[in-house]
Amino acid sequence: MSTATVEGAYEGALRAFKNPMLDLLHGTYAPFVVTMLALVFTAQRSQVPVADAHAEIDAALGRLRAAGYGEEGNAPLPVGSSRDLCRGWVRSGWLKRHVQDGVEVYQVSAHGVGALEVAGRVGGARTRVSESRVRTLLDAVEELAQDADPDVLSRIARLDAEIKERTAEVDRLERTGAVEPVGDDQLLEEAENVLHLARELPADFARVVESIKQVQRDVVTDLRQDVRPTGEVLREYLARGKDIMESTREGRAFAGALALIGRAEHIDQLAGNLRLILGHPFAEQLPAAQRRELHEIARRIERGVREVLHAQQTASHVITTQIRNHDPLRDREVDGLLRDVMSGFQRWMPTSRHKQPVEPMRRLPVADVGHLRQKADGLRPPAPPTPLEAWEMGAVPDDDSRAWGGPHYADLEKHLAGRPREDDGTVDVGAAFRSAPERMRRPVDLLGLLEIAHRHGMVETDEVVTVEAVRPDGTRRRFAFGGVAMRDEHEDEGGTTDD
Template identity: 70%
Template sequence: MDTRGVEGAYRGALQAFQNPMLDLLHRTYAPFVVTVLAMMFTPERPAVAVADAHAEIADALARLRAAGYGDEGDQPLPAGNARDLCRQWVHAGWLVRQVSDDVEVYRLSAHGVGALEVAGRVGGTRTRVSQSRVRTLLEAVERLAQDADPDVMARMARLQTEIDQRRRELARLERGGAVETVEDDQLLEAAENVLHLARELPADFARVAESIKAMQRDVVADLRQDVRPTGEVLREYLERGRQIMDATPEGRAFAGALRLIGDPAQIDDLWNLLRTVLRHRFTALLPEPQRRELAEIARRIEQGVKEVLAAQRQASHVITTQVRNHDPMRDRQVDELLRDVMSGLHAWVPASRRGEAVTPLRRLPVADVGQLRQTVSDPRPPRPPTPLREWDEAEDVPSADTRAWGGPQYAELRAHLAAFADGADGVDVAAAFRAAAEPIRRPVDLLGLLEIVHDLGMTDTGEIETVDAVRPDGTRRRFAFGGVLAANPAPARAGDERAGNDDG
């Protein structure tokens, strides 16, 4: 044995055994932890409500103690209640506590899933060197060589050889040849190999989801400590949020796998293939747990994909929300306040006595600033406005008619409309405006005319009318509006006069 590198190898082994998965497996109470987690978390139940988990673990402890376990030294059971145990497992990295649909739940971490898979492989059916496993290895090596070889002629030769083999097999079957059957033992080995490969998937999916969540925490932590301009932070972190699947090795690997298994057609084909396998007689040789596990492969893949995509969506949402609401100064103030509170607790707790009454803090203290300035205006007393200058009647009055730039001339417009109607029941508003004199044909007068006919009652003609308005400076503006027929204002005015005489 070469002992020159033993120190580096030993350091590597020490680091490996600090992994939470190996830490779980070599703990004193590892059999109990593995048993409880395996029974509580199943492919159909990836998340368990916190209250339900505590109740189930407490029930499992009570049943095992009632059966006599935990009394002897070689069959230990952990002390403490279920809540404390779950807290320890979360701290050790075997469980993850999170909120899902407003309910606190526990999920297995990637380390917890890996530990259960290792325990299941060691305690279950032992993996054998079989034809199926060797063929899987050879096919993977062949595929790797084909993907790595850039020689076009070699690739074409391999494809032609495969095509010739397929054609000969097809011709044999067309001539009435029988399908070569496979012995049940070989099918059983192939099924065990499939289960061995499928057992690796949950831990892989969990590692991808946890790497995304770890990146989310890193991004938020960096953002809280950032003092760069908000625009720069927005551009950088929102871009990282959109491309979060490309930021970690696990995410990039999952993105590549997702192109194969993310297609619904691929999942449907997998379901059909599994149903075909389960209809075969050799599956009767499989234990019931393995048959159930074989039937649930597609479901476990779907659940894993959904878990990773949900972690990706949540990370993008958290990063985007943090960027939008980010205030570095406020975050630093909150951190300083919390540190002051913790320092005060550390100073107070050693000198306090058990059962000592604590005066509650109703509100946080505020700075004592004495007298603040209440105004920033001129300290001199306010002065009244300058009196208006007396207008001498002898001064010349400006000749310009400032009314020409004022609002609508309602009286003149109503009189013109009545004169243009000339006793008719209805009047075309566009024609009446075109016939008006220039002083009442301003753009503002068009609005006033439409206001008048709206009060009188009007009917849409369904056509678009255009009119030319003249501004006081002589410039013209063309307007378009929906054509309308208005009621004659003369009868309405006469009716109003008659009503006034009757009242008198």
């Protein structure tokens, strides 16, 4: 064994154990952390409000201490409030804290999900070498070999062999009319293999979401620190933000998987297959927890896809907004102010005492600019406003505000009643509007005429009618509409109709 090989392997192991997932599992309070993450954050509740999470963890700590845990010689429990514990978990990378719909929530990170998966596999049933697991491996290797082999003849030969095998199976089914039964033991092995594969999905989805958010943070950070011309910044970062799913390895892998699991018909087919499996008698031999896992597979995939797509849309929106509002000078000023604040805290903290009061800043400092006014004078007007003119209730003001109101329905009804009828007993609405006095030819009166015609029964014609309306201020406007004629309601009441 060479020294270089040992050093390289040891460096790789050191890097691996710096992973937050292994750090969680290696910690003193790992059983408690895994228990809390598994109980508070379930498949149905992946995001929990901060206040709710603190209350649930506090209640769990109280129950465990009442049961005797945390005492000397027993399983250790962490010291401190749930708020402090959650803050530490966020710093360690096991939890994420963000705002969702205006509420601060916690969510398990990809490292936390991975730790839960490892703990669940170790603490649950042991994974067995089974026919189903080996067949899954062999099928994956065969598919990889077929994709990697560029030889056309070998691919044709494999397809011919598969066609012959399928044809022989169809002939046997048609000849015998019976499907060979599969033993319950084999079905149970295949169900365990399906659950093993499904348990990997939440961590995979969480890694894709975190990789997208990391790209978002990198782009925004680079943009804030950029001093290049704005046009160059726009071209580069718009190119990255245009399709953020292509910017990470996890995103590209998810985009390929989305073609299979992102279509509604595929999810429906998966849900139907799961219902068929759970309805089989062998499923009664599965523990209740495994049956729930099988039932939740389709819903878990849908939820994971939605989370990834939501992260993609959010990242694209944040990057686009940052680019649109990018101001390098202002960003540098904000960064400088923040650095000054942090430097002030670093100077103050070593000399401060516990619970030392801090004198707050009562007012903002005044800018030392000579030509700016520092005091506002004349806020009170020299004289009160002129009192309103008194007028009796019900009296109409001098200005005819009625002219700007709605249609004159009564006058319009009288005007239509006095219009001559056509041979078929109808009244042309367009001609009636043109012949009305100017005070009744406002745009709202045209609408009133059409409403009256509709109420009394109207007939639409194929011609286009153009009229000119006059507003109360004298401005004119032309309107075009389909020709409308109003029936004579008295004639309709006296005669007969086809109805």
